[in-house]
Amino acid sequence: MSLAFRIARRELRGGIAGFRVFLLCLMLGVAAIAGVGTVRVAIESGLRDQGAILLGGDAQLEFTYRTATEAERAWMATRATALSEVIEFRSMIVAGTGEGEDRALTQVKAVDGAYPLTGAVQVEPALPLDQALGRQPGGLYGALLDPVLADRLGLAIGDRFRLGRAEFILTGRILREPDSTGTGFALGPRTLLLTEALDGAGLLEPGSLFETEYRLTLPPGTDLDSLQAAAEADFAGAGMRWQDSRRAAPGAERFVDRIGSFLVLVGLAGLAVGGVGISAAVRAWMERKAETIATLKAIGATNALIRNVFLIQLGALTVAGIALGLMLGAGLPWLARGAIAARMPIAVDITIAPAALAEAALYGALVAAIFTLWPLARMAEVRAAALYRDLGPGRRRLPGAGALALIAGLLAALVAAAVWFSGLWALALGTLGGIAAALAILTLAATGLRWLARATAHRARGRPVLRAALAAIGGPRSEAAPVILSLGLGLSVLAAVGQIDAGLRSAIDRDLPQRAPAYFVVDIQPDQISPFLTRLAAMEAVEKVETAPMLRGVVSRINGQDARTVAGEHWVVRGDRGITYAATPPEGTKVVAGSWWPADYTGPAQASMSAEEAGELGLGLGDRITVNVLGRDIEAEITSLREVDFATGGIGFVLTLNPAALAGAPHTHIATIYAPPQAEAAILRDLARDFPNITAIRVRDAIDRVTEALGAIARATALAAGVTLLTGFVVLIGAAAAGERARAWEAALLKVLGASRGRILASFALRAALMGAAAGIVAILFGALAGWAVLVLVMEAEFHFAPVPAIAIVAGGVLATLLAGLVFARRPLATRPAQILRARD
Secondary structure (H helix, E strand, O other): OHHHHHHHHHHHOOOOOOOHHHHHHHHHHHHHHHHHHHHHHHHHHHHHHOHHHHHOOOEEEEEEOOOOOHHHHHHHHHHOOEEEEEEEEEEEEEEOOHHHOEEEEEEEEEEOOOOOOOOOOEEEOOOOHHHHHOEOOOOOEEEEEOHHHHHHHOOOOOOEEEEOOEEEEEEEEEEEOOOOHHHOOOOOOEEEEEHHHHOOOOOOOOOOOOEEEEEEEOOOOOOHHHHHHHHHHHOOOOOOEEEEHHHOOHHHHHHHHHHHHHHHHHHHHHHHHHHHHHHHHHHHHHHHOHHHHHHHHHOOOOHHHHHHHHHHHHHHHHHHHHHHHHHHHHHHHHHOHHHHHHHOOOOOOOOOOHHHHHHHHHHHHHHHHHHHHHHHHHHHOOOHHHHHHOOOHHHOOOOOHHHHHHHHHHHHHHHHHHHHHHOOHHHHHHHHHHHHHHHHHHHHHHHHHHHHHHHHHHHHOOOHHHHHHHHHHHOOOOOHHHHHHHHHHHHHHHHHHHHHHHHHHHHHHHHHHHHOOOEEEEEEOHHHHHHHHHHHHOOOOOOEEEEEEEEEEEEEEEOOEEHHHHHOOOHHHOOOEEEEEOOOOOOOOEEEEEOOOOOOOOOOOEEEEEHHHHHHHOOOOOOEEEEEEOOEEEEEEEEEEEEOOHHHOOOOOOEEEOHHHHOOOOOEEEEEEEOOHHHHHHHHHHHHHHOOOOEEEEHHHHHHHHHHHHHHHHHHHHHHHHHHHHHHHHHHHHHHHHOHHHHHHHHHHHHHOOOOHHHHHHHHHHHHHHHHHHHHHHHHHHHHHHHHHHHHHHOOOOOOOOHHHHHHHHHHHHHHHHHHHHHOOHHHHHOOHHHHHHHHO
C-alpha cells in the first residue's frame, strides 16, 4: 500500500487538470443537499427552542364546542403559575353600510387579559394590548386586524366594523403574533379582540364551531410527561386534547420535515447528474493515463496495485470536492441568514448543522464511489498490450464480478441512507425510483439517438452540414450519452413541476365552476335552517343548495385501542373531525359495502364511514370506532362504507352516525350554495344581512390559499431542480471540453476537404441542437408521465398536457447545449489544419 501511496502522490503533483468537472459536479450536489439540510435544521431547532412562545405557554389543553368547567379550570389553576383562555373561530367581518357594505372571512382570536403568557404581540401603531383591545371613547371595544384584511376592506385606524351583531373600532394592525405558527392553516386573516367583547354578538351560540385553548405557564422543573398523563386520566372522556412546548407546532414541524426531506431527495437528482459528469471525467482521465497504466502493467504492477493507485487519487479528490461542497452548502445559508429570517414566521438561527453536513457528505461519498468505480474497474481489467495498441474506446469491457458486487452494495447503501435520513420510505423509494427510471430512459434515448444518427447519416447526401452532425452523434466518440443524461434529468424535474403546476391551475379554472359550490356556509342554527333555505329559494341566481347537520368530534379509539396507536399520524385521528347524522342515505350517496340503518333505528350506535379512509386505517364492516363529542364518548359499529369525493368542495363527511346516537347534542347546520361567480357577492350580502351569525367561506378563496401554498412548494422544488440543471450544464461544459480535440481534428479534415468555417460551425451547432432537443423531448415525456401520476393517482384530478412548459423545456435544452458546444468550437475553428494534422501524425 505504501508503494501505491507514493505513486499516487507523484501523479497528483501534476495538478488537477481534467478534474475541474469532477470537483464542480461533486461540490454542487453536496452543497445543494447541505444547504437544504442546514436551513431545515435551523427551522426545526427554532420550533423546538421557542416551543413555549409558539404554543403560548408551557402546555395547552384544548376543547371543541365549549369552554372549561369551573372544576376543569381549578385543576389547571392549581398546577400552573399563570393561565390564559383563548377562543378561536371563523366569522364574517363587515365594513361599511347599505349598498357600500363589504364582507370578508376572518379567523377570530378572542383573548383574556392574561394573553399572551409568553412573547409579545407587535402592533402598528405601537400600543399596549390592553389599551388596543379595551373600550374606546364612545364605549365600543377595540380590535386588531391583519394588515391584509384591513387593506382588503379599506379600513383605517379609527374606522368601525361589525362581527355578528357587535360593532368594533379598528385600533391597530397586527404585525406579528407570537403564537401564530402553532395555529396551523387558516382560511382567513386574523382578527384579535377581547373575549368579553363577544357578549351579545351572537357568534358563539350552542353548537357553533369554536375551539377553546387554555395555555399554562408551569413551575420550573415540571415533568411534562407526568402532567400529560395526569391530564389525560383526569380529563378522560371530556374531549380534551393536550399539547406542550416540546411539540408546539406539530403541523409546521411535520411540513418542514417532509418538504426538507423531499428537497434533499431532489438534491440527490443533482448528485446523480453530477455522477454522470464524475464518471465522464474519470473515464477521460483514465484514457489520458492509458500509457501510464500500460507501463505499470508491463513492469509487473498488479491490477490491485493500479486500482489502489487511482483509488487513492480519486479518494483525495473526492474528499476535496465534498469539503468544498460542505463549505458552500453551510456558507451560503449563513450569508443569506438575514433574508431567510425575514421570510420565516419564527426566529431562526442559521449555524453549522453537523448532522445535515454529515448526511450531505455521506451522499456525496457514495455517489462519487459508485460513479468512479465503474470506469476504474473497466480500465483495470484491460491487458497492457491492448492499452498500447488501441487507446480508443473499443478496448473497454464490463468490470469483474467483484467490482459489480461492490457497486451494487454501494447503491443499496445509498438507497438505505435516503430512506433512513428522510424517514419517509415511500417518498424516498419513489423519488429514487423516479431518478433511476429517468436515467434509464435517458440512457436508452442516447443509445437510440446514436443508432438513428448512424442509420440516417448516409441519407443526408448533398447536405454536408446535416451529414457531419449525424456522423458525429453516431460516432464512437459521441457526446450524446453525457449530454442527454446530464441535461435531461434536470429538465425532467422541471418538466414534471411545470406539468403539475399547470395541471392544478387548469383543473381549478376548468372544473371549479362546474363541480364546486360558490360558498360553504357554517354555524347555521337549527332554528335558522328553514328560513335560511326559504331565503335561498327566493334567489334566482342560486342553482342548488345542500345542507347537513354538523358536529365536531375526536376519533379517540379504534376497536377499543387508542386511535393514535392504531392509525399513527393519519389525518382522520389528528385533531377533531366533522361528523354528521342521517336517518336515510343523503342524495347521491353510494354505499359500496354493508347497508344503511333503518330510518327509525334507535339501537346501539352505528356508523357509515368513507371507504377510502377506512381502507387506509385497515377498518371494515363490524369494526368499532369511538368518537368523543362534547366530552361524551360514542362507540359505533361500522355497518356501511360509502364513496366520498372530497375533491368536489361539496359536503362530505368521513363519519355519518345514526340520528339517535347524537340525540340531544347541540349542533349547527352547514350548507353549500351553488351559484355563478357573478352572483356570489349579492348572495353573500343578502344572507349576511338576514343571518349575521353565519360564516360563509368562499370556496374560490380557500382554493386560492391552497394553490398559493402549492405554488411555494413548486418554487422550492424548481429551485432545487435548478441546481440539478446547473450541475448538468457543468457536465455539458466538461463533455464539450473533453471533445475539443476531436472537434479540432474534425474541423481540420473538413477544411482540407473544402468546407467553410460557416458550414463547420453550423454542423457543430446542429449537432448540439439535436442532442439538446433529444434531452428536452425525453424530459417532456418523463415530466408528462410524472405529472399524470401525481394529478390522477394522488390528487384525483384530470390530466391535460400543458404545451407551453413543454416548449420552454425543449427550448432550454437546445439553448444549453448550443451554448456549451459553441463556446468550445472557437479554438478548433481558429486552429490551422496543418497544425492539427501534423500533431495527429
